[in-house]
Amino acid sequence: MIFLLIGPPGSGKGTQGRILSEKMQLPFFSSGDFLRELAGKEDSFSRQIRLFMDRGELIPDTLMKELFLLEIKKLIVTHGGIIIDGYPRTLDQAKDLESLLLSLNISDSNIYVIELIVEVNELYKRLNERAFCPSCLRVFQFHENICNTCGTQLNRRTDDTMQVIEERLREYELKSRSLHEYFSNRGFLMTIPGEGSIQDIASTIDQAIKEKKVGINKK
DSSP: OEEEEEOSTTSSHHHHHHHHHHHHTOOEEEHHHHHHHHHTSOSHHHHHHHHHHHTTOOOOHHHHHHHHHHHHHHHHHHHSOEEEESOOOSHHHHHHHHHHHHHTTOOGGGEEEEEEEOOHHHHHHHHHTEEEOTTTOOEEETTOOBOTTTOOBOBOOTTOSHHHHHHHHHHHHHHTTHHHHHHHHHTOEEEEEOOSOHHHHHHHHHHHHHHHHHHHHHO
16 A cells, blocks of 8 residues: 655654554655755765755755655565655656556555645744654654654754745645645545644544545445
8 A cells, every 4th residue: 555645844744654654564755854864975966955955945856756766666566555754745746656656556546645734833833843863863842852762862953944944834835735636636635634642643544544445445
């Protein structure tokens, strides 16, 4: 099965994606973690990626396409499915990904798109208060100091300044909102409220997946 988690920065895609990954026993692929790993290298390509990220801008499709689709294909072929956080982010990326899934004979009934909806004020609050683990790349609220997974000291993300946060949310509205209509028309979309406790949101996602499966079986 293929699970795509979409939604604005700070909506909880990574948290819910990792929970879903453990439940479904499928690999978790985070576009943000993947890009941060690339940006951490010292070559011209990595510096180019880092420049876009530091400004809060989406990486151009021309740079993203081959890198992401190659990694996603490898994980699907190896594990039979995947949980993807934060990709696709544009309509062109969505079409490229769907072409890949078609080439791998993934049926529409095995594609689930989970869109997390969160109020703008809550997004600002979350993004302004979060930190990340430089070792395992998990995201936490900034009032925590140590990663509870690997014990590493948490850091503040360089792209979580107020100016960059505003730019990232603006970019999302500009380039990613069309994904809602596209995936809705394709019959893949499940819209989930992204506010409340982590476990409550996870339970809502579980129920939505079950209901979609029931709907498919009745056809």
